Amino acid sequence: MSKKTTHRSSAFPHRHLLGIEGLQPPHINYLLDLADEAVEVSRQVEKQKAVLRGRTQINLFFEASTRTQSSFELAGKRLGADVMNMSVSTSSVKKGETLIDTAATLNAMRPDLLVVRHHAAGAVHLLARKVGCAVVNAGDGPHEHPTQALLDALTIRRHKGTLGGLTVAICGDIRHSRVARSNIILLSNMGARVRVIAPSTLLPSGIHSMGVEVFTDMREGLKGCDIVMMLRLQRERMSGAFVPSVREYFRYHGLDSEKLSYAKPDALVMHPGPMNRGVEISAEVADGPQSLIREQVEMGVAIRMAVLEALAQNLPDNN
């Protein structure tokens, strides 16, 4: 594949965004700076930029997701791209062969940007090798969800000024969470101290070697934290397989104001959504003054605009 680069490409020298892994701090800062500009654009009445004019963006979602898909759609449209959504129901997709067939079919339509979510870890990497366009990972199984980590970083940076030196607790189902993996890599790379807090059954093996501090007691883990990131607990994991019940989970690992009081007084609360109120977070905290959960959604559109713009700069035939 020919790769004709522009003068700005050195700022973000990647053809795809498949994960946070491999991104250096300057690349991350570049995306966050670009996203800050995108926030301004999005807050104007005239929200359109022309950087993706003439470009075709396909959102290929093998796993249903209302908010991520609409966030990418809006981001592409605000940059002037033609956006097409393809929701592939999982039942109609038959394993790897079909995934590659789908990729070949899409590739023949000559898209410029392909946004992919898939239930299997590594599926987006596989697809990226088979297409000629730029690929954005919108979540691949429990592996990575890079734009979520970037939007979290953006939200934090806009409130705290920097990521370096902050203590960030990621709480809940670390084991099955792509959000946790991407955030652990990003926050550590940017100089934050990362803690994970979860029942032992929801910690992945090897967690002690991931460069994080591990806690199973939430109050203990929240002491002195600047940022409290909650994760969603999937319903099928609540009834005895990994945790015994919703009420027990909420009692020991749900964020309520009493537990939050162990963090710093100006600690901020985040959640990638959608929330289970009364499971991992109380309504009081979710809607409270320390919550950034609504703002995260706004930052989501901005960071996706930044990612699409950065990748478009490296597309062939770009002027």
Add this chain to the structure above:
Amino acid sequence: MYKNVNPLVLTNARIIDPANNVDEAGAVIVQDGTILAAGAEALNQGAPDGAKTVDCHGAVVAPGLIDMGVSVGEPGAEHRETLESASRAAAVGGVTTILTSPNTDPVIDDPALVDFMLRRARDTAIVNVHPMAALTKGLAGKDMSEIGLLKEAGAVAFSNDRLPITNSSVLVRLLTYARDFDALVVHQAQDKDLAGSGVMNAGLRASWLGLGGIPREAEFVAIERDMRLVAMAKGKYHARLISCPQSAEAIQKAKNDGLNVTAGISINHLTLNENDIGPYRTFHKMSPPLRTEDDRQAMVKALADGTIDIIMSDHNPQDVETKRHPFAEAEYGALGLETMLGAGMRLVLNEDISLSKLLATMTCNPADRLGLPAGRLSKGAPADLIVFDPQKPWIVEKDKIRSRSKNTPFEDETLTGRVLTTIVAGGILDHDAI
């Protein structure tokens, strides 16, 4: 029922307190329900003002026994046993603390039921009662129970009773989850498929009787698996009841490897063997089954060398409707609360182990494993005591059994060693009135 004497001095006694390595002539001073002093040193200490002195005439004074395996029948099978009747049986047997099994109807798998047990015990039982809660919901071996909430409600340990958890993934997650709460997982290891439809120890005896056999492998293959899972989860594990030497070897190896593991055994498996089944005696039908005499002797050795930590009665009241059946169709289980110490004395009289060691496995060893302050005569410990004559013979008479059920495997047998007086929290229980 209780005679409250405060303060109380038990004098002219042989004080055996395994937790503190004490076996000497002395006295015990009790005040306000706790031990003030015990042993020879208590002799030099003046009795508190107004104390009543009881002359023990040279009998043994020891901590009251703690029994980790008691089925009480309440709630759900009150015609077989209640907390009240089990506690009377316990008191005459010298057991001052019972851990109730969660195998009731309903199963104790909800914090409200733990609370029920504690309240019923407070209102009706004459000894201390600590409920164990179910490891899995409904004891079904699938979904983990609310270990955190159950422990907060007062459950002291978590057990699936006699039902093994066959799914290794479920067990390893339980061990992992329980670790967060420092909760003890009590498991009866058995490979269900190997046990098949067996009803007694596999071997010659079963073959002649025409009964299906349960091979030792059904137990020790599962114990070996469990040890691997404990290592994987770094959990806190107690093997509820082991019955064959290969299981003891696996436990010993795990202990040598530094795993947080202990093992228990029932008094039946230390004092009876498969020959006692004789002509299909269903009172000797137990799970795991009584093994051979060689196995029994090996288990006694494992007890003596410390591989096995805890003796329990495995008290399991069954009545005519569940026991008067052909052997294969009868229920498992035997009474044990009233005979545990007397039967255990057979090991002492046979010089297999010392009296102090026997008492350790029924007092401080379970107390330490469960984190209970009882089971010792340390200053400040609860005044749960027995006065015990290790030489006194008695006959196990069906009519005198306090339990509501009568399925003792020692019926009409002579046991040596009788509890004379039982004291719970400083209150003297009069055996004749129980």
